[in-house]
Structures are given as structure tokens and as C-alpha cells.
Amino acid sequence: MNKLETALRDISEMDRLAVKSSPVHGLSPLAKLLVTVAYIAVTVSFSKYQLSRLFIMIIYPLLMFSASGIKISTCLYKLRIVLPLVAFVGLFNPIFDRSPMLRIGGVAVSSGVISMITLMLKGVFCLMASFLLIATTPMDSICAALRKLHVPSMLVTLLLLTYRYIGVLTQEAAVMSDAYALRAPGQKGIHFSAWGSFTGQLLLRSMDRAEELYTSMQIRGYRGEFPYAKSSPFCGRDALFAAVCIGIFVLLRFVDVASLVGGLFVR
Amino acid sequence: MIEFDHVSFEYEKGKPVLTDLCLCIGQGESVGLIGANGAGKSTILKLILGLIRPTSGTVKVFGLETVKENLAGIRKRAGFVLQDPDDQMFMPTVLDDMLFAPLNYGMSREEAEAKADAVLKELGLEYLKERYNHRISGGEKRMAAIATILTMEPEMILMDEPSSSLDPYNRRKVINTIKKLPQTRLITSHDLDMILDTCSRVVLISGGRIAADGPAETILTDKALLEANRMELPLCLAGR
Numbered sequence A: 001m002n003k004l005e006t007a008l009r010d011i012s013e014m015d016r017l018a019v020k021s022s023p024v025h026g027l028s029p030l031a032k033l034l035v036t037v038a039y040i041a042v043t044v045s046f047s048k049y050q051l052s053r054l055f056i057m058i059i060y061p062l063l064m065f066s067a068s069g070i071k072i073s074t075c076l077y078k079l080r081i082v083l084p085l086v087a088f089v090g091l092f093n094p095i096f097d098r099s100p101m102l103r104i105g106g107v108a109v110s111s112g113v114i115s116m117i118t119l120m121l122k123g124v125f126c127l128m129a130s131f132l133l134i135a136t137t138p139m140d141s142i143c144a145a146l147r148k149l150h151v152p153s154m155l156v157t158l159l160l161l162t163y164r165y166i167g168v169l170t171q172e173a174a175v176m177s178d179a180y181a182l183r184a185p186g187q188k189g190i191h192f193s194a195w196g197s198f199t200g201q202l203l204l205r206s207m208d209r210a211e212e213l214y215t216s217m218q219i220r221g222y223r224g225e226f227p228y229a230k231s232s233p234f235c236g237r238d239a240l241f242a243a244v245c246i247g248i249f250v251l252l253r254f255v256d257v258a259s260l261v262g263g264l265f266v267r
Numbered sequence B: 001m002i003e004f005d006h007v008s009f010e011y012e013k014g015k016p017v018l019t020d021l022c023l024c025i026g027q028g029e030s031v032g033l034i035g036a037n038g039a040g041k042s043t044i045l046k047l048i049l050g051l052i053r054p055t056s057g058t059v060k061v062f063g064l065e066t067v068k069e070n071l072a073g074i075r076k077r078a079g080f081v082l083q084d085p086d087d088q089m090f091m092p093t094v095l096d097d098m099l100f101a102p103l104n105y106g107m108s109r110e111e112a113e114a115k116a117d118a119v120l121k122e123l124g125l126e127y128l129k130e131r132y133n134h135r136i137s138g139g140e141k142r143m144a145a146i147a148t149i150l151t152m153e154p155e156m157i158l159m160d161e162p163s164s165s166l167d168p169y170n171r172r173k174v175i176n177t178i179k180k181l182p183q184t185r186l187i188t189s190h191d192l193d194m195i196l197d198t199c200s201r202v203v204l205i206s207g208g209r210i211a212a213d214g215p216a217e218t219i220l221t222d223k224a225l226l227e228a229n230r231m232e233l234p235l236c237l238a239g240r
């Protein structure tokens, strides 16, 4: 297997983590979905210079990772091909935004650097939170929860198929690159002259297969609902979890807990 | 149960795959659909399930025409084993896949699991139950795909090359399972020995038309007919 393929496969195989058991896995998918959405909304809403306050948001993924028994390193490892993309987002900020904002040990840090770090952290935090959701909840259960929130079944089906499509795409890519390598001995990777036809074929093949998969769902009674999804009912524990988490997020958003705590020590 | 009334079909304009096809299959029949590669066998199965619509003519299944309003009803009663098991299985584990259809059709989880267990036992596949779909061999996946359809308890079973990529033991197991099925069944295959074993009637498709239709013993022993259509006598009859 080539590197890209293993990396992509790691993402598509997250289902395997989702069937373990832990307190987090046992929570209702609906509660986890709500909390994740709230987390992402709050995290994204910090302004681009609120670095210290944003940073505190890391406690949620930290606590959840330890409670779910999934290592953070697993998450970072599995997301290794998307993380750089997220990190690139703010790369140009330091160039455009050079006004000095604070000094650390005599070195002036420009606001561009701060906003770059803030953007990167936002991206990474949101990725980690989404990873937690997917790694602790089977995709079909997430879809079932979305339907409970009355998200149109068209959109939910689209999400489900997109998710499955990643798997199909990697399988097809694997088969094709193996077939290529077998007939191009001594060549590293795929020669650029074949890129066009390779990607074209990949797209066609994976679309064909995605269509067949959808056929297979249709002929077995799929109609945009998820009665087959494993789902623990939304009970008191879930309500408590959702309320506490969302409460804390809102608190962290509107109260500067970091400087409050800092103030305690300084005084 | 299945009626093709002057059905024509083409995927691309001007390239007919089936022309003016008339075919009737009754309740409880076991029919083998044979023909060269690209003859249109899979196309016929797709027409029955309403996955594609005839260009002209009508297809009726259980007395219902394959139009949008009837499809849910038809598909609930007809199980289809796809030609490529990779396309059929999409849930994480074999068990999840087996439960997919029964739960969609409103069976309770306990009931569905009991049903799945029974099917797995019948096929001797208990060891596959908790396995991940992408971590089992091609033949195991083929067996699992058949199992997912049997848990639906359909009234009619359509199988597209059920014995391809199976080892002799599993092939025999599939044949024995098919033979025991009480349902109406339509099986396409190039494995004529299997067709001879499992079907009483054979329909030979060639050039988009029915080239022959009759008892399995008659058609599968007609050396000239078979060879004219790119096939050979079943090995058991070839007198080797």
C-alpha cells in the first residue's frame, strides 16, 4: 500500500474506533452531536486576537479524549494529511499584519503572528472535536441524530454518501495504483504524463462504485431514514452532559476565565 | 411473478442492449439466465428491480409495474445479490450489513439479530459475524453478501453470478443453500454446472433476444446451441 492510501484509509476506517465502549461511546449520538456543534460554533466565534481565551477551549478535547480511551496521538496521526491544510490557512497573516501587539522577553510579536496562531488553533480544535464525534459514534448514528433534529433527509443522505465515498475512492485509488505499479517497474509513484487519465479514471470508477453502493442501499429499503442505526436513547445523563458542556463553552466564551484565574494568583 | 412485455432497453441511444424481450417467470420457478459476457443478463436483473426503466415495453413484478410508486413494495419482496460483493457491502461489519435491510423494513433489532444468526449458522459463517467488511477475503465477502440478502426473507431472489470467486467448498455450500430455498429465483451465471444443479428452467440470452428457453436438461445438453452462443457443455456432461 502506498502512503497516501494508508493515510486516507486511516480516516475512512474511523468506524473501527466507533464501536469500542467507553463512557463517551455510550452517550447518545444526539447529545454528542449537539455538544460538538456548540463547541465548534463557540471556538470559531473567538476574535482573531483572543489567543489566550481560545486556548482554554482545549480542555474539552483533552477531557473527552481521556474519557473515551482514544489517544490524542491516534487522532493527530489519522488526521496527518488534513492538519497541514488547516495550518496553512493563516500562513500569510504575519506578512500582511505587522503591527506589534505584545512583547515577550523583548521580542515584539506582531498581531499577524497572533492571528495566525489563533486561526490554526481554531482549525485544529474543530478538527479534534469532529474527530471525537466520528471516532466515538458510528456514522449512521450521527445521521440518525441529524434526522432527529429535522435536517432534511436529502442533506443527511448526501453526508452519509460522501463519507462512504472516501472509502470507495481510496479503495479504487489503491487498486489502480497497484495495477499501474505492476506494469511500470522501477518507477516511483505515477508518472505525470499519466496523471490526467489516472484521475479521470479514478473519478469515473469511484462514481460508478458509489452508484452501485447506493443501489445496494436502495434495494435493501433505504429511504433516507436510519432505523438501523445503533443509538442509545437520549436520557437524563445525556441531557446533563449536553447542558454542562454547552454551559461551560458559553461561560468560556463570555467570561475571560484565564485572566480571572491569573488575577487570583497575582493578587 | 415476473413479466417482461415486449421490453427494449438501451443505455446509450442507438445501441440497444435488449430488443423486444418477452419473458414470464411464475411463482416458485427456479430459472437460470445464461449468455455470453455483455449479453444483457445483469441488465435484465436491474430492470426487474426498477433500477433502470425499459426504453419501451413494460416490466411487471408481483403484478406491479416497475414505476416509482411501486418500487419500495417490489424491492421489499425481492432480494438482489449484486455481481460484485464489494458494491453490496457498505456497513462496517458483516453483522451490520445483515441487519441493514430488516431494520429498514421495521423489524426489531432482537428479531433481526436472531434472523441473522440463523442465516449465518445455515451458511456456516458464524466466524464472519463480527468481522470488518474490508478485512475479509473476496470469497468470504461473496458469502456474506448472499447472507445479507437471505436475512431479508424475500419472496423472490435474484442472484448475479453467485458462485464466482468461491472455492469449491463454498461453491457447493452456495449451491446447496440455493437448492433449499423455497423462493422463486432467477440466477445468472457462467457456471453452467451450478445452473444445472440449481435451476429447472434455463433462458439463454443472445444479441438482446431470447435465443432459447426451456428445461435445464434440454438446453444445457444441446452442445450445438451452447457453442453457437460462446458456451460449453457443463463439465459434468462433457464426458471427461
Ligand SMILES: Nc1ncnc2c1ncn2[C@@H]1O[C@H](COP(=O)(O)OP(=O)(O)OP(=O)(O)O)[C@@H](O)[C@H]1O
Residues within 6 Å of the ligand: B011, B012, B017, B035, B036, B037, B038, B039, B040, B041, B042, B043, B044, B083
Ligand atoms: N452503464 C452502462 N452504460 C452503457 N452501457 C452499458 C452499461 N452497463 C452495461 N452496458 C452494456 O450493456 C450490455 C449488457 O451488459 P450487462 O451488464 O447486462 O451484461 P451481462 O450479460 O451481465 O454480462 P457479464 O456476463 O459480463 O456480467 C453490454 O454490452 C455492456 O457494454
Ligand SMILES: [Mg+2]
Residues within 6 Å of the ligand: B041, B042, B043, B083, B160
Ligand atoms: Mg453481468
